[in-house]
Amino acid sequence: MPAVTFSRGRSGANRFRHPTRVVAAGFAAAVGVGTVLLLLPVATESGTGAGLVDALFTATSAVCVTGLVTVDTGGYWSTFGEVVILALIQVGGLGIMTLAALFTVLVAHRLGLRRRLLAQAETKTLGLSGIGGLVRNIVLFSLASEAVVATVLTARFATGGAGQPAMPFDRALYHGVFHAVSAFNNAGFSLNSDSLMGYVTDPLVSLPVAVAVIVGGLGFPAVFDLARNWRRPSRWMVLTRITVGVTAVLLLVGTVITILAERSNPDTLGPLSGPGKLLAGFFHSAMARTAGFNSIDMSALGPETLFATDLLMFIGGGSGGTAGGIKVTTFAVLAVVIWSEMRGETRVNVGRRRIPEGNQRQALAIALLGIGAVAVAVFTLLIMTRHSLDLVLFEAVSAFGTVGLSAGITADLPPAAHLLLIALMFIGRVGPLTLASALALRQRTRRFEYPEERTIVG
Template identity: 65%
Template sequence: MMRAAPALLARFGHPAQVVAAGFAVAIGLGAALLVLPVATTEGVSAGWAAAVFTAASAVCVTGLVLVDTESHWSVFGEVVIAALAQVGGLGIMTLATVFTLLVSGRLGLRARIAAQAETKTLSMSDVRRLVLKVVVFSLVCEAATAAVLTGRFLAGYGEPFGRALYLGVFHAVTAFNSAGFALWPDSLMRFVTDPWICLTVAAAAVVGGLGFPVVFELARHWRQPRRWTVLTRITVGTSAFLLVLGTLLFLVTEWRNPATLGPLDGGTKVMAAFFTAVMPRSAGFNVLDIAQMYPSSWLVTDLLMFVGGGSAGTAGGIKVTTFGMLAFIVWAELRGESRVNIGRRRLPEATQRQVVTITVLGVTLVAVSTYALLALTPHGLDQVLFEVISAFGTAGLSTGITADVGVAGHVLLAVLMFIGRIGPLTLGSALALNRRTRRYELPEERVIVG
């Protein structure tokens, strides 16, 4: 274990390749455990198709499922799923780095570079300290979430202590890591009127999805917004904007829908709408029946899932930082400014190119995958687009067609979850074996745009 991270980096030439390979290995190991007969309630192997898809969904912290988690998987299988979600949430290289530190007390340059690629830290000198803080912070948040949920299941629903603790820990892990796995066939719909369950799960998802660098900076300077970095300002501002906008849109759209918000009282409607606005950010639970929502609400959910959560967090999507910076880039272009400024800082051109690349790759991937899935299944565009974006954004929400898209569809969704977890740009870097440096510049020529 001491040489695990450096050995991986010696095998692959680019840190991004290690991240991609680490997630692939975790999926393979998880599938090998879930395919065992002991992993199912009936004591019969679930088969490789269900095992691989479930492992991919857990490691990529998505939550899309082919079978009901509680009734199909045994306690062993559920523990494997929770462990895979924990590994996927923290990041393969983050865990490998921590293990290396614990065993040797040292962290080599190659391992630090790999951990930097996974945690998206801005300085390699901070990797060792940050990685340890990430693990401790994650475990503390999960413990706090588990304590609240356990107490609620124990006092409010009469569950025995052992069962209440199990439910609390499982859902704390899957909520904080944005995995979206629930031990009830209706996700959390039965708790739609319970603020203890809904708000606790939502809070865990929000904190996990903000991104660890942002959370740590807020902990240090939450009373001094002027000292926040551009990353924190964009993440907090864009996240708050999307949460408020999503809540309002769901309230307006679903207020009278008899199958969703209609039967609830005013306060519960607001809470349910807020919860529904939080979950597309990659958390994957639902308290409303997604299949019964209006198509306009599906579109809102599609947009929220595509944007996702904060960088270096447990959420997926193109990230709120990417979305926020893209808005500044567009605004600067509309104003005819030659530089993109955010507050009192200038956005580097390299970062601007990354923003545009990630967005274009995401849109292209969603468009191509939607076309492919439409060709493979009899389902309509609304449902297929929802499923594709949910997989790409590792959101885990579904209109109910996941199990009905066929083997080819399941492979496509699994690939989308994998790409969505490690990031389009990271995957592209992993596939680029050599980095080319152009030693000359070609003559410039202006081209008509638009």
């Protein structure tokens, strides 16, 4: 089947050759609709309407499933406003995964016959005719996962525990559904002014939220592959092996670093018991994978923990999921490239599969462009504000990685800085997905080669 091309008219002058443009336009349209709805007086508790920057910032954060906020979600927005935010989160999360599914098919059809057959066998997608079934499975899986987590959270909120009073059932159900949708879509929006700090030692809240974040952040290709072959790891795709392996390692490393760095901090993990420290450390590590909830005071974290969190946020989660960042696959491919180069190997292999040079170039491009975007944003924010470098860096990486964790300076930033973070959130959400797809779709074979000349590197 040839590459997908949409045309209008006889001349074909308006052919749709760049589907990535539609992605950006679609996300921008959703942000625009959300902004208009949040500007309505009925969207705020005061009934006076929100400011334009606050509405735009919140809508962008929700559609890009980030979680950064300029106002208290539960205290500033009315029930109508909160439902709008919840709908934007759901649209943003499902949109990311379904678009990733579409791009998987588009990229597969630009491959050679042999690679196309391999890609189709791995994704279980036979062509554009099968995209409907794939999208349906993604939607059903997302809604089912959210329903399971919402049920557990509703039961916990309704019964109370861990020092928190029981909620009336209708309020518990509302909180359970809101936090479940926000967690699975890696958004990090919370109806509580202190996020989930009140449940720092409550495993019946922290663990379901963390599991939802991890599952949503793995990405649909890895999740569906695990569902098919969970008893036969030898048959996992390379993508699944990388995603699961790197995710497990980063979760462990993040947990250990957080516990070691914050174990004596009286404002974070210091007062907690051993199991409490372990739960809080694991929860923080999971949230740094682009979720945005926090069970400890982020503004009280030490600089070493902030920097380690920066690295986790920048890497992000799996491809084709609701997590942000440059993706664990990008990080893993670059790590394997470096390891292969250090060993003097001419080919880059993962297991018994060779990573194509095109994938290596894509990973390098995404990582360097991400570093560039963060660097420009940090430099600009340092000029705009008087906050220290570690806090500004944390805020910028959180926005680019669509994480939503904040060291407590978001609301204090000037409007110009808020607009910069809006742009960074949009780039961080739309950029890696569209860039990776655009690079793959644009691959072509040059019919000639220039003479080779080595240069000095390093």
